[in-house]
Amino acid sequence: VSARDPDLLLYLVTDADACGDRGVEETVRAAVAGGVTTVQLRDHRATTRELYCSAVRLRELLSGSAVTLVVDDRLDVALAAGVDGVHLGQSDLPVERARAVAGPEMVIGLSVANREEAERAASLPSGTIDYLGVGPVFPTTTKADAGPTIGLGELGTICAMTSLPCVAIGGIGEAQARAVIGAGAAGVAVVAAICAAGDPEEAAQQLRRRVGR
Protein backbone atom coordinates (compact mmCIF):
# COMPACT_ATOMS: atom_id res chain seq x y z
CA VAL A 1 0.00 0.00 0.00
CA SER A 2 1.21 3.49 -0.72
CA ALA A 3 1.56 5.85 2.19
CA ARG A 4 -1.40 7.87 0.89
CA ASP A 5 -3.68 4.80 0.76
CA PRO A 6 -3.77 3.56 4.36
CA ASP A 7 -5.58 0.33 5.13
CA LEU A 8 -8.17 1.54 7.64
CA LEU A 9 -9.81 -1.86 8.28
CA LEU A 10 -8.60 -2.15 11.88
CA TYR A 11 -7.30 1.14 13.18
CA LEU A 12 -5.78 1.37 16.67
CA VAL A 13 -5.72 4.66 18.56
CA THR A 14 -3.25 4.45 21.43
CA ASP A 15 -4.13 5.51 24.96
CA ALA A 16 -1.33 5.37 27.51
CA ASP A 17 -3.74 5.08 30.45
CA ALA A 18 -5.69 2.22 28.89
CA CYS A 19 -2.44 0.43 27.94
CA GLY A 20 -1.38 0.60 31.58
CA ASP A 21 1.76 -1.21 32.71
CA ARG A 22 2.06 -3.05 29.42
CA GLY A 23 2.90 0.26 27.78
CA VAL A 24 1.99 1.69 24.40
CA GLU A 25 4.84 0.11 22.45
CA GLU A 26 4.20 -3.44 23.62
CA THR A 27 0.45 -2.98 23.06
CA VAL A 28 1.08 -1.83 19.51
CA ARG A 29 3.44 -4.76 18.86
CA ALA A 30 0.82 -7.22 20.03
CA ALA A 31 -2.03 -5.46 18.24
CA VAL A 32 -0.17 -5.46 14.95
CA ALA A 33 0.62 -9.16 15.37
CA GLY A 34 -3.12 -9.63 15.80
CA GLY A 35 -4.04 -7.78 12.62
CA VAL A 36 -4.19 -4.02 13.21
CA THR A 37 -3.65 -2.20 9.89
CA THR A 38 -3.21 1.44 10.99
CA VAL A 39 -1.93 2.94 14.25
CA GLN A 40 -2.63 6.44 15.51
CA LEU A 41 -0.33 7.66 18.29
CA ARG A 42 -2.40 9.87 20.56
CA ASP A 43 -1.11 11.30 23.85
CA HIS A 44 -2.16 14.76 24.90
CA ARG A 45 -0.37 14.58 28.23
CA ALA A 46 3.09 13.80 26.89
CA THR A 47 5.61 16.57 26.34
CA THR A 48 6.52 17.22 22.73
CA ARG A 49 9.82 15.42 23.26
CA GLU A 50 8.12 12.39 24.79
CA LEU A 51 5.64 12.23 21.92
CA TYR A 52 8.47 12.54 19.41
CA CYS A 53 10.40 9.71 21.06
CA SER A 54 7.28 7.50 21.11
CA ALA A 55 6.68 8.23 17.44
CA VAL A 56 10.27 7.31 16.55
CA ARG A 57 10.03 4.04 18.50
CA LEU A 58 6.73 3.09 16.88
CA ARG A 59 8.08 3.97 13.43
CA GLU A 60 11.03 1.64 14.05
CA LEU A 61 8.71 -1.07 15.40
CA LEU A 62 6.50 -0.86 12.30
CA SER A 63 9.22 -0.42 9.69
CA GLY A 64 9.02 -3.11 7.06
CA SER A 65 5.36 -3.77 7.85
CA ALA A 66 2.40 -2.52 5.79
CA VAL A 67 0.96 -0.78 8.86
CA THR A 68 0.40 2.95 8.51
CA LEU A 69 1.46 5.14 11.46
CA VAL A 70 -0.06 8.56 12.08
CA VAL A 71 0.29 11.00 14.98
CA ASP A 72 -2.72 12.78 16.43
CA ASP A 73 -2.73 16.58 16.03
CA ARG A 74 1.04 17.19 15.96
CA LEU A 75 2.12 17.54 12.35
CA ASP A 76 5.52 18.79 13.50
CA VAL A 77 6.10 15.61 15.50
CA ALA A 78 4.93 13.49 12.57
CA LEU A 79 7.36 15.24 10.20
CA ALA A 80 10.28 15.22 12.63
CA ALA A 81 9.79 11.53 13.47
CA GLY A 82 9.32 10.53 9.84
CA VAL A 83 6.02 8.70 10.29
CA ASP A 84 3.38 8.28 7.57
CA GLY A 85 0.97 11.01 8.54
CA VAL A 86 -1.12 13.02 10.92
CA HIS A 87 -4.69 12.81 12.15
CA LEU A 88 -6.40 16.16 12.65
CA GLY A 89 -9.49 17.10 14.63
CA GLN A 90 -11.75 20.07 14.04
CA SER A 91 -9.77 22.02 16.69
CA ASP A 92 -6.40 21.24 15.13
CA LEU A 93 -4.67 22.90 12.17
CA PRO A 94 -6.90 23.69 9.18
CA VAL A 95 -6.40 20.74 6.82
CA GLU A 96 -5.54 22.91 3.82
CA ARG A 97 -2.70 24.53 5.75
CA ALA A 98 -1.62 21.16 7.11
CA ARG A 99 -1.43 19.76 3.56
CA ALA A 100 0.62 22.75 2.44
CA VAL A 101 3.12 22.12 5.25
CA ALA A 102 3.06 18.32 5.04
CA GLY A 103 3.66 18.07 1.32
CA PRO A 104 2.04 15.58 -1.04
CA GLU A 105 3.39 12.35 0.47
CA MET A 106 1.87 12.44 3.93
CA VAL A 107 -1.38 10.82 5.00
CA ILE A 108 -3.81 13.33 6.51
CA GLY A 109 -6.96 12.15 8.26
CA LEU A 110 -9.73 14.39 9.58
CA SER A 111 -12.29 13.77 12.31
CA VAL A 112 -15.90 14.68 11.55
CA ALA A 113 -18.75 14.43 14.04
CA ASN A 114 -21.78 15.41 11.95
CA ARG A 115 -23.09 16.01 8.42
CA GLU A 116 -21.96 19.64 8.31
CA GLU A 117 -18.36 18.71 9.03
CA ALA A 118 -18.58 15.81 6.57
CA GLU A 119 -19.92 18.15 3.86
CA ARG A 120 -17.08 20.59 4.39
CA ALA A 121 -14.60 17.73 4.25
CA ALA A 122 -16.18 16.37 1.05
CA SER A 123 -15.88 19.80 -0.60
CA LEU A 124 -12.15 20.15 0.05
CA PRO A 125 -9.88 20.16 -3.01
CA SER A 126 -9.07 16.62 -4.07
CA GLY A 127 -5.95 15.33 -2.37
CA THR A 128 -6.23 17.55 0.69
CA ILE A 129 -7.13 14.68 3.01
CA ASP A 130 -7.02 10.91 2.68
CA TYR A 131 -9.70 9.63 5.01
CA LEU A 132 -12.29 10.65 7.55
CA GLY A 133 -12.63 9.55 11.15
CA VAL A 134 -16.37 9.50 11.89
CA GLY A 135 -17.89 9.47 15.34
CA PRO A 136 -18.35 8.94 18.13
CA VAL A 137 -20.69 6.22 16.87
CA PHE A 138 -21.35 4.78 20.34
CA PRO A 139 -20.64 6.14 23.84
CA THR A 140 -16.93 6.20 24.67
CA THR A 141 -14.97 6.55 27.87
CA THR A 142 -11.53 7.16 26.38
CA LYS A 143 -12.07 10.66 24.93
CA ALA A 144 -13.21 13.26 27.45
CA ASP A 145 -14.19 15.85 24.85
CA ALA A 146 -16.08 13.51 22.51
CA GLY A 147 -19.34 15.00 21.22
CA PRO A 148 -22.77 13.36 21.11
CA THR A 149 -22.94 9.84 19.67
CA ILE A 150 -24.25 9.55 16.12
CA GLY A 151 -25.29 5.87 15.94
CA LEU A 152 -25.14 3.48 12.99
CA GLY A 153 -27.78 5.25 10.89
CA GLU A 154 -25.98 8.60 10.87
CA LEU A 155 -22.66 6.82 10.33
CA GLY A 156 -24.13 5.28 7.17
CA THR A 157 -25.45 8.65 5.99
CA ILE A 158 -22.06 10.31 6.48
CA CYS A 159 -20.16 7.48 4.78
CA ALA A 160 -22.49 7.83 1.78
CA MET A 161 -21.85 11.60 1.56
CA THR A 162 -18.19 11.29 0.58
CA SER A 163 -15.93 9.27 -1.64
CA LEU A 164 -13.26 9.43 1.07
CA PRO A 165 -12.84 6.22 3.08
CA CYS A 166 -14.37 6.52 6.54
CA VAL A 167 -13.09 4.90 9.70
CA ALA A 168 -15.73 4.74 12.42
CA ILE A 169 -14.74 5.49 16.00
CA GLY A 170 -16.34 5.59 19.45
CA GLY A 171 -17.30 2.70 21.69
CA ILE A 172 -16.67 0.06 19.04
CA GLY A 173 -15.84 -3.46 20.23
CA GLU A 174 -16.23 -6.97 18.91
CA ALA A 175 -20.01 -6.80 19.26
CA GLN A 176 -20.35 -3.68 17.11
CA ALA A 177 -17.57 -4.10 14.54
CA ARG A 178 -19.47 -6.05 11.87
CA ALA A 179 -22.47 -3.68 11.91
CA VAL A 180 -20.15 -0.68 11.56
CA ILE A 181 -18.62 -2.13 8.40
CA GLY A 182 -22.12 -3.00 7.23
CA ALA A 183 -23.11 0.65 7.61
CA GLY A 184 -20.50 1.64 5.04
CA ALA A 185 -17.31 2.29 7.00
CA ALA A 186 -13.99 1.24 5.49
CA GLY A 187 -12.77 0.29 8.92
CA VAL A 188 -13.21 0.41 12.66
CA ALA A 189 -11.08 2.48 15.02
CA VAL A 190 -10.71 1.19 18.55
CA VAL A 191 -9.05 2.38 21.71
CA ALA A 192 -10.18 0.48 24.79
CA ALA A 193 -11.15 -2.69 22.87
CA ILE A 194 -7.44 -3.32 22.26
CA CYS A 195 -5.50 -1.09 24.69
CA ALA A 196 -7.50 -2.23 27.73
CA ALA A 197 -7.77 -5.87 26.66
CA GLY A 198 -6.06 -8.53 28.76
CA ASP A 199 -4.55 -9.92 25.54
CA PRO A 200 -4.34 -7.19 22.88
CA GLU A 201 -3.13 -9.60 20.18
CA GLU A 202 -6.13 -11.86 20.74
CA ALA A 203 -8.45 -8.83 20.89
CA ALA A 204 -7.11 -7.60 17.54
CA GLN A 205 -7.54 -11.08 16.01
CA GLN A 206 -11.17 -11.24 17.17
CA LEU A 207 -11.87 -7.79 15.76
CA ARG A 208 -10.24 -8.72 12.45
CA ARG A 209 -12.52 -11.76 12.19
CA ARG A 210 -15.54 -9.54 12.70
CA VAL A 211 -14.56 -6.97 10.08
CA GLY A 212 -13.58 -9.52 7.45
CA ARG A 213 -10.45 -10.10 5.33
Added chain:
Amino acid sequence: VSARDPDLLLYLVTDADACGDRGVEETVRAAVAGGVTTVQLRDHRATTRELYCSAVRLRELLSGSAVTLVVDDRLDVALAAGVDGVHLGQSDLPVERARAVAGPEMVIGLSVANREEAERAASLPSGTIDYLGVGPVFPTTTKADAGPTIGLGELGTICAMTSLPCVAIGGIGEAQARAVIGAGAAGVAVVAAICAAGDPEEAAQQLRRRVGR
Protein backbone atom coordinates in the same frame (compact mmCIF):
# COMPACT_ATOMS: atom_id res chain seq x y z
CA VAL B 1 16.97 42.45 9.56
CA SER B 2 16.86 39.05 7.91
CA ALA B 3 14.49 36.50 9.36
CA ARG B 4 17.45 34.52 10.67
CA ASP B 5 18.92 37.53 12.53
CA PRO B 6 16.19 38.52 15.00
CA ASP B 7 16.69 41.64 17.09
CA LEU B 8 16.48 40.21 20.61
CA LEU B 9 16.93 43.49 22.48
CA LEU B 10 13.42 43.59 23.91
CA TYR B 11 11.69 40.24 23.53
CA LEU B 12 8.07 39.85 24.61
CA VAL B 13 6.69 36.44 25.57
CA THR B 14 2.89 36.53 25.55
CA ASP B 15 0.79 35.23 28.42
CA ALA B 16 -2.97 35.27 27.93
CA ASP B 17 -3.66 35.30 31.68
CA ALA B 18 -1.31 38.20 32.35
CA CYS B 19 -2.73 40.16 29.39
CA GLY B 20 -6.19 39.78 30.90
CA ASP B 21 -9.15 41.57 29.33
CA ARG B 22 -6.87 43.65 27.11
CA GLY B 23 -6.08 40.49 25.20
CA VAL B 24 -2.85 39.24 23.64
CA GLU B 25 -3.26 41.03 20.32
CA GLU B 26 -3.85 44.47 21.78
CA THR B 27 -1.00 43.94 24.25
CA VAL B 28 1.35 43.04 21.40
CA ARG B 29 0.23 46.05 19.37
CA ALA B 30 0.95 48.39 22.29
CA ALA B 31 4.21 46.66 23.20
CA VAL B 32 5.52 46.93 19.65
CA ALA B 33 4.57 50.60 19.55
CA GLY B 34 6.64 50.94 22.73
CA GLY B 35 9.72 49.29 21.25
CA VAL B 36 9.50 45.48 21.51
CA THR B 37 11.73 43.92 18.85
CA THR B 38 10.73 40.22 18.98
CA VAL B 39 7.47 38.55 20.01
CA GLN B 40 7.07 34.95 21.13
CA LEU B 41 3.50 33.63 21.08
CA ARG B 42 3.18 31.20 23.99
CA ASP B 43 -0.14 29.63 25.03
CA HIS B 44 -0.14 26.05 26.27
CA ARG B 45 -3.85 26.08 27.07
CA ALA B 46 -5.09 27.06 23.63
CA THR B 47 -6.21 24.40 21.16
CA THR B 48 -4.02 24.02 18.11
CA ARG B 49 -6.61 25.87 16.03
CA GLU B 50 -6.78 28.75 18.52
CA LEU B 51 -2.99 29.01 18.58
CA TYR B 52 -2.88 28.94 14.78
CA CYS B 53 -5.50 31.72 14.56
CA SER B 54 -3.59 33.83 17.12
CA ALA B 55 -0.37 33.32 15.15
CA VAL B 56 -2.04 34.40 11.90
CA ARG B 57 -3.49 37.52 13.56
CA LEU B 58 -0.13 38.47 15.09
CA ARG B 59 1.64 37.86 11.78
CA GLU B 60 -0.80 40.24 10.08
CA LEU B 61 -0.42 42.78 12.89
CA LEU B 62 3.38 42.70 12.58
CA SER B 63 3.63 42.52 8.78
CA GLY B 64 5.67 45.37 7.42
CA SER B 65 7.41 45.86 10.76
CA ALA B 66 10.93 44.68 11.59
CA VAL B 67 9.58 42.70 14.57
CA THR B 68 10.33 38.97 14.53
CA LEU B 69 7.46 36.63 15.49
CA VAL B 70 8.08 33.13 16.81
CA VAL B 71 5.73 30.52 18.26
CA ASP B 72 6.62 28.57 21.39
CA ASP B 73 7.04 24.80 20.88
CA ARG B 74 4.68 24.32 17.93
CA LEU B 75 6.75 24.23 14.75
CA ASP B 76 3.70 23.01 12.81
CA VAL B 77 1.70 26.07 13.87
CA ALA B 78 4.64 28.34 13.01
CA LEU B 79 4.93 26.80 9.54
CA ALA B 80 1.18 26.76 8.87
CA ALA B 81 0.74 30.36 10.02
CA GLY B 82 3.78 31.58 8.10
CA VAL B 83 5.51 33.28 11.02
CA ASP B 84 9.27 33.80 11.30
CA GLY B 85 10.20 30.95 13.59
CA VAL B 86 9.79 28.73 16.59
CA HIS B 87 11.16 28.76 20.12
CA LEU B 88 11.98 25.33 21.53
CA GLY B 89 12.49 24.17 25.08
CA GLN B 90 14.49 21.19 26.26
CA SER B 91 11.25 19.13 26.32
CA ASP B 92 10.23 20.10 22.80
CA LEU B 93 11.44 18.68 19.48
CA PRO B 94 15.18 18.03 19.20
CA VAL B 95 16.56 21.15 17.49
CA GLU B 96 18.36 19.19 14.76
CA ARG B 97 15.09 17.54 13.72
CA ALA B 98 13.25 20.84 14.00
CA ARG B 99 15.81 22.47 11.67
CA ALA B 100 15.42 19.62 9.17
CA VAL B 101 11.64 20.14 9.12
CA ALA B 102 11.72 23.94 9.29
CA GLY B 103 14.14 24.46 6.43
CA PRO B 104 16.94 27.03 6.31
CA GLU B 105 14.81 30.20 6.46
CA MET B 106 13.16 29.85 9.85
CA VAL B 107 14.39 31.29 13.11
CA ILE B 108 14.90 28.63 15.78
CA GLY B 109 15.56 29.58 19.39
CA LEU B 110 16.41 27.20 22.20
CA SER B 111 15.96 27.56 25.96
CA VAL B 112 18.90 26.61 28.17
CA ALA B 113 18.85 26.61 31.95
CA ASN B 114 22.43 25.69 32.86
CA ARG B 115 25.98 25.27 31.55
CA GLU B 116 25.44 21.69 30.38
CA GLU B 117 22.54 22.69 28.16
CA ALA B 118 24.47 25.72 26.93
CA GLU B 119 27.45 23.53 26.06
CA ARG B 120 25.30 21.12 24.08
CA ALA B 121 23.73 24.07 22.27
CA ALA B 122 27.14 25.58 21.50
CA SER B 123 28.32 22.29 20.00
CA LEU B 124 25.41 21.99 17.53
CA PRO B 125 26.28 22.25 13.84
CA SER B 126 26.46 25.88 12.77
CA GLY B 127 23.09 27.15 11.57
CA THR B 128 21.03 24.73 13.61
CA ILE B 129 19.76 27.42 15.97
CA ASP B 130 19.81 31.20 15.91
CA TYR B 131 19.73 32.24 19.54
CA LEU B 132 19.50 30.98 23.09
CA GLY B 133 16.94 31.83 25.74
CA VAL B 134 18.79 31.73 29.07
CA GLY B 135 17.14 31.51 32.45
CA PRO B 136 15.28 31.84 34.64
CA VAL B 137 17.69 34.57 35.78
CA PHE B 138 15.41 35.74 38.60
CA PRO B 139 12.32 34.18 40.23
CA THR B 140 9.30 34.17 37.92
CA THR B 141 5.59 33.66 38.48
CA THR B 142 4.52 33.24 34.86
CA LYS B 143 6.09 29.85 34.12
CA ALA B 144 4.97 27.06 36.43
CA ASP B 145 7.68 24.60 35.34
CA ALA B 146 10.60 27.04 35.43
CA GLY B 147 13.74 25.56 36.97
CA PRO B 148 16.02 27.10 39.63
CA THR B 149 17.11 30.69 39.06
CA ILE B 150 20.67 31.20 37.80
CA GLY B 151 21.34 34.83 38.70
CA LEU B 152 23.43 37.41 36.85
CA GLY B 153 26.79 35.70 37.38
CA GLU B 154 25.75 32.43 35.79
CA LEU B 155 23.96 34.32 33.03
CA GLY B 156 27.25 36.01 32.20
CA THR B 157 29.11 32.70 32.24
CA ILE B 158 26.61 31.12 29.87
CA CYS B 159 26.58 34.10 27.51
CA ALA B 160 30.38 33.89 27.33
CA MET B 161 30.27 30.16 26.46
CA THR B 162 28.65 30.63 23.07
CA SER B 163 28.80 32.87 20.04
CA LEU B 164 25.02 32.60 19.75
CA PRO B 165 23.13 35.68 20.92
CA CYS B 166 21.48 35.11 24.29
CA VAL B 167 18.20 36.57 25.47
CA ALA B 168 17.82 36.47 29.24
CA ILE B 169 14.47 35.50 30.75
CA GLY B 170 12.89 35.14 34.18
CA GLY B 171 11.70 37.86 36.52
CA ILE B 172 13.24 40.69 34.51
CA GLY B 173 11.68 44.13 34.86
CA GLU B 174 12.82 47.72 34.55
CA ALA B 175 15.02 47.41 37.65
CA GLN B 176 16.97 44.42 36.31
CA ALA B 177 17.12 45.10 32.57
CA ARG B 178 20.32 47.14 32.42
CA ALA B 179 22.29 44.71 34.58
CA VAL B 180 21.15 41.81 32.40
CA ILE B 181 22.55 43.51 29.29
CA GLY B 182 25.67 44.35 31.25
CA ALA B 183 26.13 40.66 32.03
CA GLY B 184 26.42 39.92 28.33
CA ALA B 185 22.88 39.23 27.12
CA ALA B 186 21.87 40.47 23.67
CA GLY B 187 18.43 41.22 25.02
CA VAL B 188 15.88 40.84 27.76
CA ALA B 189 12.78 38.69 27.52
CA VAL B 190 9.81 39.75 29.59
CA VAL B 191 6.34 38.41 30.27
CA ALA B 192 4.68 40.09 33.25
CA ALA B 193 6.67 43.34 32.96
CA ILE B 194 4.71 44.12 29.79
CA CYS B 195 1.67 41.78 29.73
CA ALA B 196 0.60 42.66 33.26
CA ALA B 197 1.48 46.36 33.01
CA GLY B 198 -1.30 48.93 33.22
CA ASP B 199 0.13 50.56 30.09
CA PRO B 200 2.11 48.02 28.06
CA GLU B 201 3.33 50.63 25.55
CA GLU B 202 4.77 52.77 28.34
CA ALA B 203 6.24 49.68 30.02
CA ALA B 204 7.96 48.70 26.76
CA GLN B 205 9.30 52.24 26.33
CA GLN B 206 10.76 52.25 29.85
CA LEU B 207 12.40 48.87 29.25
CA ARG B 208 13.82 50.05 25.94
CA ARG B 209 15.40 53.04 27.69
CA ARG B 210 17.05 50.68 30.18
CA VAL B 211 18.49 48.32 27.59
CA GLY B 212 19.78 51.09 25.33
CA ARG B 213 19.37 51.90 21.64
